[in-house]
Amino acid sequence: MKRDKPKYKQIVDAAVIVIAENGYHQAQxxxxxxxxxxxxxxxxxxxxxxxxxxxxxFREKMGIxxxxxxEILEKEIPATEKLYKMxxxxxxxxxxxxxxxxxxxxxxxxxNKDLRSQINEVLKEYLTLLDSILKEGIDQGExxxxxxxxxxxQMVFGTIDETITSWVMNDQKYDLxxxxxxxxxxxLKGMIG
Amino acid sequence: MKRDKPKYKQIVDAAVIVIAENGYHQAQxxxxxxxxxxxxxxxxxxxxxxxxxxxxxFREKMGIxxxxxxEILEKEIPATEKLYKMxxxxxxxxxxxxxxxxxxxxxxxxxNKDLRSQINEVLKEYLTLLDSILKEGIDQGExxxxxxxxxxxQMVFGTIDETITSWVMNDQKYDLxxxxxxxxxxxLKGMIG
Amino acid sequence: MKRDKPKYKQIVDAAVIVIAENGYHQAQxxxxxxxxxxxxxxxxxxxxxxxxxxxxxFREKMGIxxxxxxEILEKEIPATEKLYKMxxxxxxxxxxxxxxxxxxxxxxxxxNKDLRSQINEVLKEYLTLLDSILKEGIDQGExxxxxxxxxxxQMVFGTIDETITSWVMNDQKYDLxxxxxxxxxxxLKGMIG
Amino acid sequence: MKRDKPKYKQIVDAAVIVIAENGYHQAQxxxxxxxxxxxxxxxxxxxxxxxxxxxxxFREKMGIxxxxxxEILEKEIPATEKLYKMxxxxxxxxxxxxxxxxxxxxxxxxxNKDLRSQINEVLKEYLTLLDSILKEGIDQGExxxxxxxxxxxQMVFGTIDETITSWVMNDQKYDLxxxxxxxxxxxLKGMIG
DNA sequence: AATGAATGAGCATTCATTCAT
DNA sequence: GATGAATGAATGCTCATTCAT
Numbered sequence: 044m045k046r047d048k049p050k051y052k053q054i055v056d057a058a059v060i061v062i063a064e065n066g067y068h069q070a071q072x073x074x075x076x077x078x079x080x081x082x083x084x085x086x087x088x089x090x091x092x093x094x095x096x097x098x099x100x101f102r103e104k105m106g107i108x109x110x111x112x113x114e115i116l117e118k119e120i121p122a123t124e125k126l127y128k129m130x131x132x133x134x135x136x137x138x139x140x141x142x143x144x145x146x147x148x149x150x151x152x153x154x155n156k157d158l159r160s161q162i163n164e165v166l167k168e169y170l171t172l173l174d175s176i177l178k179e180g181i182d183q184g185e186x187x188x189x190x191x192x193x194x195x196x197q198m199v200f201g202t203i204d205e206t207i208t209s210w211v212m213n214d215q216k217y218d219l220x221x222x223x224x225x226x227x228x229x230x231l232k233g234m235i236g
Numbered sequence: 237m238k239r240d241k242p243k244y245k246q247i248v249d250a251a252v253i254v255i256a257e258n259g260y261h262q263a264q265x266x267x268x269x270x271x272x273x274x275x276x277x278x279x280x281x282x283x284x285x286x287x288x289x290x291x292x293x294f295r296e297k298m299g300i301x302x303x304x305x306x307e308i309l310e311k312e313i314p315a316t317e318k319l320y321k322m323x324x325x326x327x328x329x330x331x332x333x334x335x336x337x338x339x340x341x342x343x344x345x346x347x348n349k350d351l352r353s354q355i356n357e358v359l360k361e362y363l364t365l366l367d368s369i370l371k372e373g374i375d376q377g378e379x380x381x382x383x384x385x386x387x388x389x390q391m392v393f394g395t396i397d398e399t400i401t402s403w404v405m406n407d408q409k410y411d412l413x414x415x416x417x418x419x420x421x422x423x424l425k426g427m428i429g
Numbered sequence: 430m431k432r433d434k435p436k437y438k439q440i441v442d443a444a445v446i447v448i449a450e451n452g453y454h455q456a457q458x459x460x461x462x463x464x465x466x467x468x469x470x471x472x473x474x475x476x477x478x479x480x481x482x483x484x485x486x487f488r489e490k491m492g493i494x495x496x497x498x499x500e501i502l503e504k505e506i507p508a509t510e511k512l513y514k515m516x517x518x519x520x521x522x523x524x525x526x527x528x529x530x531x532x533x534x535x536x537x538x539x540x541n542k543d544l545r546s547q548i549n550e551v552l553k554e555y556l557t558l559l560d561s562i563l564k565e566g567i568d569q570g571e572x573x574x575x576x577x578x579x580x581x582x583q584m585v586f587g588t589i590d591e592t593i594t595s596w597v598m599n600d601q602k603y604d605l606x607x608x609x610x611x612x613x614x615x616x617l618k619g620m621i622g
Numbered sequence: 623m624k625r626d627k628p629k630y631k632q633i634v635d636a637a638v639i640v641i642a643e644n645g646y647h648q649a650q651x652x653x654x655x656x657x658x659x660x661x662x663x664x665x666x667x668x669x670x671x672x673x674x675x676x677x678x679x680f681r682e683k684m685g686i687x688x689x690x691x692x693e694i695l696e697k698e699i700p701a702t703e704k705l706y707k708m709x710x711x712x713x714x715x716x717x718x719x720x721x722x723x724x725x726x727x728x729x730x731x732x733x734n735k736d737l738r739s740q741i742n743e744v745l746k747e748y749l750t751l752l753d754s755i756l757k758e759g760i761d762q763g764e765x766x767x768x769x770x771x772x773x774x775x776q777m778v779f780g781t782i783d784e785t786i787t788s789w790v791m792n793d794q795k796y797d798l799x800x801x802x803x804x805x806x807x808x809x810l811k812g813m814i815g
Numbered sequence: 816a817a818t819g820a821a822t823g824a825g826c827a828t829t830c831a832t833t834c835a836t
Numbered sequence: 837g838a839t840g841a842a843t844g845a846a847t848g849c850t851c852a853t854t855c856a857t
Contacts, residue, residue, distance in 0.1 A: 049336065066348070066349055067348075068348055071850090071851060072850080072851075072852060072853085073819095073851075073852090076819095081817080081818090082426060082818045082819055083818080083852090083853085084817070084818055084819065084853085084854080084855085085816085085817055085818070085819095086853095087852095087853070087854080088816070088817075089828095092852075092853080093851095093852060093853090112377075114343040123428075137317045141306060149349070149352075152345050152346070153345070153346045153347065153348065154346065155259065155260070155261055155346060156259055156343075159342070160405075163405065164817060177427075180427070185426060185428070186428060186429075186833060187425075187428060187429035190422075190427060191415075191418050193402075194399065194415060194419060195419050195422060195427055197399045197402055198391070198394075198395040198398070198399075198419070198422050198423070198427075200398055201391075201394035201395045201396075201397060201398025201399065202390060202391040202394045202395060203394075204394055204398065205390040205391070205393055205394025205397065205398075206387065206390045206391075206394065209386075209390055212356070222387060225384050225387050226387060226391070227389050229383075229387060229388060229426065229429060230391070230426055231426045231427055231428050232380075232425070232426040232428055233422065233423055233424045233425040233426030234370075234373070234379045234380060234383060234388055234391075234423060234424055234426075235378070235379060235380060235425055236379075236380035236423050243841095243842095257831095263825080264825095264826065265826080265827060265828080266826080269844095273841090274842080275842065275843045275844055276827090276828085276843085276844060276845090277828085277830080277843055277844060277845095278841080278842055278844095280827095280828070280829080280841070280844075281841070285827075285828080286826095286827065286828090316826075346827090372844070452734070452735055453734075454734055457829090457830060457831080458830075458831060458832085459769065459830075459831090459840095462840095463685055467839090468838060468839045468840055469831090469832085469839080469840060469841095470832085470834085470838070470839055471837085471838055471839070472832095472834080473831095473832070473833080474837070474838075478831075478832075479830095479831060479832090535735070535738075538731050538732070539731070539732045539733065539734065540732065541646070541647055541732060542645055542728065542729075544777065545728070546791075547850080549791065556844065563813075566813070571814070572813045572814060573811075573813060573814060573815035576808075576813060577801075577804050579788075580785065580801060580804050580805060580808060581808060581813055583781060583784040583785045583788055583803070584777070584780075584781040584784070584785075584808050584809070584813075586778060586784055587777075587780035587781040587782075587783060587784025588777040588780045588781060589780075589787065590774045590780060591776040591777070591779055591780025592773065592777075592780065592786065593782075595772075595776055595845095597740070608770075608773060611773050612716045612768050612773060612777075615769075615773060615774060615777050615812065616777070616812055616813060617812045617814050618766075618811070618812040618814055619808065619809055619811040619812030620756075620759070620765045620766060620769060620774055620777075620809060620810055621764070621765060621766060621810050621811055622765075622766035629820095629821095645831075650846095650847065650848080651847080651848060651849080652847080652848085660821080660822090661821065661822045661823055662822085662823060662824095662848090662849080663821070663822055663823060663824095663849080663850075663851080664820085664821055664823095665824070665849090666848095666849065666850080667820070671848080671849080672848065672849090685817095817857100818851105818855100818856100818857080819854105819855100819856105819857100820854105820855100820856100821853105821854085821855095821856105822851100822852100822853085822854080822855105823851105823853105824850105824851105825849100825850095826845105826847095826848105826849100827847105828846100828847100829845105829846095830843100830844105830845105831843100832842105832843085832844105833841100833842085834839100834840105834841100834842095834843105834845080835838105835839100835840105835841100835842105836838100836839080836840105
């Protein structure tokens with residue numbers, strides 16, 4: 044499997060750095076190759092095309108998000124607690140990899156529709172896990188019964204996403220992690236409380 | 237003033253259609269000119285360059301969003317009601333202009349950092365109006381006192397935005413307008429209710 | 430006759446200024462029109478096309494050079510003296526119109542072959558007058574008998590032209606007029622003296 | 623070093639041909655690439671931009687002029703003889719490369735100020751060598767003591783240049799080489815002899 | 816497996832000129 | 837005569853991908 048070879052990861056990591064530092068449109072394949080320490084042509088031994096590099100970046104990195112959430116799901120704690128851990132996990136991973144935060148929140152969104160729809164496929168797994176938490180919360184009577192799960196998921200993800208994007212656009216100058224409790228509270232209790 | 241001339245609006249409207257139908261990266265100036273029924277060169281009598289067309293699209297159309305919200309703000313109704321009207325207005329405008337919805341939710345996000353930072357300037361006005369509603373709600377005792385306005389704004393806008401983007405990505409096949417009450421309820425009361 | 434109308438001269442003079450200040454390639458018709466205080470379209474009531482403006486600039490201005498030389502030719506003085514007066518006249522006219530010097534020595538030479546061959550037609554009259562001086566000098570025994578008139582003319586004009594071009598390229602910072610006697614001496618007696 | 627690779631020279635030579643045959647303004651990069659037998663993009667592996675091709679043409683070709691004059695300077699012959707050889711060399715090189723003659727005398731002069739100032743830098747080296755001959759002649763007592771070297775250089779170069787330009791504009795229809803002795807004589811002894 | 820030189824399609828923008836008023 | 841809004845042809849350059857070595 045190509046994905047397990049060292050050069051594969053080398054190239055994916057190089058792509059994150061190059062995109063974060065140069066922006067999506069200035070992230071030429073040749074720059075990524077140089078950063079990865081391989082020849083341009085070598086890229087094509089591991090990836091079908093440039094788009095394939097970018098979707099791989101997302102898949103590899105987002106995979107960690109999903110894995111963590113899977114572990115959270117298995118814990119024997121209330122759904123509200125799981126939701127908190129998910130938010131905190133999401134914030135933490137991007138807080139600890141500033142380059143990745145720039146790439147996922149700003150740069151990769153400049154990609155074309157095709158790439159974005161592939162990215163959404165990857166996201167779907169993550170959102171499905173989120174749905175599981177929500178269902179569990181409803182079943183356990185923690186969340187309102189009549190809730191529309193799709194809308195609730197959009198609120199949770201939209202709020203998390205917008206919060207992180209704002210943080211990135213403000214040059215990551217405040218402490219994202221400290222926002223988790225209030226985000227959690229808002230999502231659960233709304234603005235009326 | 238160039239903005240009041242008929243050709244200016246013709247070109248802006250043509251740009252929306254061309255971008256929606258062809259995608260951001262396939263929206264060549266010549267295509268926009270053809271759709272607008274003018275020569276390529278005429279574009280440059282009204283716009284400085286291609287980027288100027290795109291930011292104008294956003295400014296012209298987003299301006300309507302802001303104007304409506306301004307009117308809502310002046311009404312003598314509770315802040316929660318104003319919030320509802322704002323959500324409903326946002327949904328309605330994009331529901332009634334499917335092309336515009338595609339452009340704002342998907343295509344214009346592919347633009348480069350420069351253009352997006354200009355777009356954000358335009359957005360800022362809109363978000364400031366949202367802040368006014370939130371402040372009013374707090375002052376009137378409708379919303380929780382201790383609320384972090386910035387986070388609340390990010391929840392409201394993030395939820396609205398994510399809801400519409402999902403609707404667009406699902407080919408606008410369900411009735412977006414009907415979602416407004418539940419979105420409003422979620423934002424106000426959260427998932428616990 | 431269009432050439433006698435005030436706007437004709439206005440436009441020619443505007444062209445000299447615009448070309449001198451902006452350079453040949455930045456001397457758009459619209460800029461010349463603005464400088465002349467007329468509408469773009471008005472230019473085309475007086476000139477066939479842009480090239481026609483430029484050739485007219487040369488014709489109008491170079492005409493003065495030729496007229497002066499004609500007067501010199503009629504004087505009852507030795508050919509060497511006439512040659513001196515010609516050099517001095519050439520230097521004086523450009524020394525006193527710095528804009529024109531830039532235009533003739535630098536900018537107009539960027540024109541294409543067609544325009545330059547038309548310019549050469551205008552120059553021919555001037556060079557023919559120079560030939561007359563040379564012939565007269567030979568007939569009077571002032572200049573060497575066996576001289577090749579064409580080559581002699583090329584030396585005289587080449588030297589004058591190169592001297593002025595160097596002066597212009599050195600930002601006209603020394604006194605061109607003072608060079609006339611030595612240029613005259615060099616042409617007559619060469620470097621051996 | 624890129625300059626030593628065969629394709630570099632291929633492209634420079636192709637540029638001379640294309641410019642001579644089509645004129646400066648009709649010498650598109652794609653035409654040069656086709657003439658050189660390479661793809662458009664290949665040009666940019668060897669040259670920064672189009673201007674870089676043109677200045678390289680001048681530098682490569684003019685370099686030969688300068689090298690030859692350097693050799694002439696080292697010979698143990700009188701300065702007048704060196705001057706003759708320099709004129710003859712200048713005439714010969716352009717006589718034997720008709721395309722190059724057209725390019726240097728007519729086409730490259732249509733370039734914009736930036737390019738021409740770069741061309742002048744290259745020319746300067748050549749003119750400095752000419753100055754050396756002149757100084758030597760003065761020191762050796764061959765040329766007049768009181769001579770203004772700058773003016774003398776302008777006479778020599780102006781005469782050579784004008785002679786060749788006239789030859790090119792007359793479609794190179796007479797034998798340029800035969801003019802060298804008389805040009806030399808005129809420069810040395812002037813018109814009085 | 817790895818290289819990197821070579822490829823070539825694709826597009827925003829300028830500006831001389833026209834012509835309806 | 838005078839205007840100036842509208843026209844539309846024309847081109848340098850980038851960069852993802854290939855393939856001979």
